[in-house]
Amino acid sequence: MPQTITDIYLPRQAKVEQIEVENSQISTFVLAFCDHAYNDAFRYQPGQFMMVSMPHCGEAPISISSTPTRPGAIHLSVRRAGKLTAAMHGLRVGDTIGLRGPYGRPFPMEQLQKKDLLFVAGGIGLAPLRGVLDTCLDQRDQFGTLTVLYGSRTPSDIAFQTDLDMWREKGVDCRLTVDAAEPGWDAQVGLVTSLMDGLHPKLERSTALICGPPLMFRAVLGRLTAMGFRDEQVLTTMERHMKCGVGICRHCHMDGKLACVDGPVFSLAELRKLKIMEMED
C-alpha cells in the first residue's frame, strides 16, 4: 500500500514581524509561521538553519540567529550576498516568505554546560553564534564565563550593536576590533586575533566557538591552537551552497561529509580529517 510521505520540499508561509537593520548590509528578520499552531509547536536548536524561499529566487540556507529559549519567533540575520538575500532586504513588515526546516546538526549545548565560552566572529559570522549566546544568557547558571571577540571592517560595519550593548549589560565580556578605523573610533584596530592577546582562558574548562570568513577562521584556529586549545575544544559552523538541505542533493559536499546533515556545526577535530578549503595551509 502506498504510504503518505511528508512533502519535505514544501515551504511554509511565514510573516515578517519585525526588521532590525544591523548595518548597511545586514538585517535581522523576525519571523513567525502564518499557521499559528505550527508556529507554537515549532522547535529548533542553536546552530540549525532554515531554507528560505523568496518569490522567483529559489531557496537559500540561512542560519537561525535567535535562541529556542524564546519561542514564538525565528530570527534570521541576513547579509546581502546574492539575488535571494538582496530580495530579502526589500522585505517589509507584514510581507511573507517561505520557510522549511530546521535543518542540520546544532551546537552541542549539553557539552557546553559549565564551560567558559569564547565566541570569535567576523561580520555576519556572529549570526549563528548569537543564538548560542542568548541561550547561555537565558540559562545563565548553566554556563561559565562568556567572552565575545568580534571583528568588523569599519566601525560603521559593526552589526548586532543592540545585542552587543545588551550582552555587555548582562556581563558578557565583549571586545571589538575593526580592520580600518573611522574618526571617533578609539578601540582596537586589527584582525580579530589581535583581541586574543590579552586573553587568559582557563583551558581545561574552555570551549571556543568560531564563525567568520575563511581567512579569519584560519588565523583564529592558529591562535587557539597556540594558546593550547585542543581540537575538540573548538567548534565552528560551516557555510556551503545548498539546494535540498536534507542530505540528498549533495551541493554542500565536504570530502565525504555533507554540511547540511553532518554539520553545519563541526568540531575542529572533525574538520581536520577532511580535505576542505578551510583546512588547507
Next chain:
Amino acid sequence: MPHASSMADSHLLKKDHLKGFLRKLAKEYRLVAPVRNRHGDVLFTVIDDLDAVEIELSEPPQNSLKQFFLPQQEQLSTYTITPEGYDFQPTKATIPPTVYFGVHPCDLSAVLYMDVVFSRQQRDPFYLRRRQGSVLIGINCNNPSPKCFCNATGSGPFIEMGSDLQLTDLGDRFLVETGRTSGHTLTERWQGFFSPSTDKDRAARYQAFLEARGRFSRQVHVEQAIRRLEADTVPDEVFAKLSLRCQDCGGCAYLCPTCTCFTISDQPLDAVNGQRLRSWDACTFAGFTVMAGGHNPVQAKTGAIRQRFTHKLRDDVRLTGRPSCVGCGRCVGICFGGTDIVRFVERTCQGSL
C-alpha cells in the same frame, strides 16, 4: 554463491509465452522495457502497444531506469504571489503502477542504491511515490558488452536480489526466479504461463553464469582503487590530470544510473505565479558548489573531479558497503575527454599492481 540462489522459488517461462505474459501485465501496469527505436538505439521506453515494438534484451539499453524515478526535470511545487502573501501549493507526482521489464543487474543495483539515497536521511516523497508502484523484472546478463565491468563492482553479470522476478535466458526459455512476495504474486496470478523448473534448468543457469563471467573483455581494478582512495594514497596529480581533460559537459552524470545530484530552481510563469523545479545536476559542473557572492569552497575542476570519484568509490562504500559505480560503462562511452571512471581507476592503479 551464484548457483545457490537466494531467490526462493523458480519457474520456467517459454520464450513463446513471453509476449502473452507481458500483454497480461500491460493490462494492469504501465510497461517499460528496452526497445530498439527507428535509429537502431536500444532505450528503456514506455510501451503503449506491445505489437508495435521489438523488445531488445541482448544489448544494454543506453538509458537506465533513473529517469523514471528521478526525471530529468520535475515540478516540486507551484507558488503564487498575491496581496495576501507568497504561498506554495504542493505538487503530487502521480505515475501509474509500472512494470520495468528487462532490467540488467547493473541497473537493478542502481535502483537499490537510489532507494538508499532517497530514504536514508529523509524520505523523498517524489522518488518514493514513483518507486512504490513499481515492479522490477530483471534479466541476468549472458553477454556482457565490451564496455561492461559490473564483475568488478559486484553488481553483475548475474544478480541475486533486488528484483521481483529475475530472468535468465536459457535459449528457448527463461528461468524465472521469484524474489519478493510481489514476484510470487505475479507467477501465481498468471501461473498458466509458467511451468516448474528442474535441477537441469538450474544447472543451465549456473553454466550461463560461468560463461557470462568469462566474457568480460575489460579488467577494471575497482577494488584496488577503493583501497587507495580509503588509504588516501591517490596522488593529487591523478585528479589534476583527469580534470584537465573534463569538458564540463555532465554527460557522465546524466547517463550514470546512480548519479542523483540535483538542483532546485524557480521558474516564473508570470509576475505572480511560478513553479519550483528539480533538475539533474552534476558535481563536476563548475557552479555546483559556488555560494552567493561567487565564492567557491571547492577547487574548481580538480576538487570537483575528486568529489565525483571519491563519492562513488569511497564515501558510498563507507555508507553501503559497496561502490555506487555499478560497472555499466555508460560514462566510458559518453566521455570524449577520457575523464571516465575506468580511466580514473586505471590511472590510480598504475604502477601499483
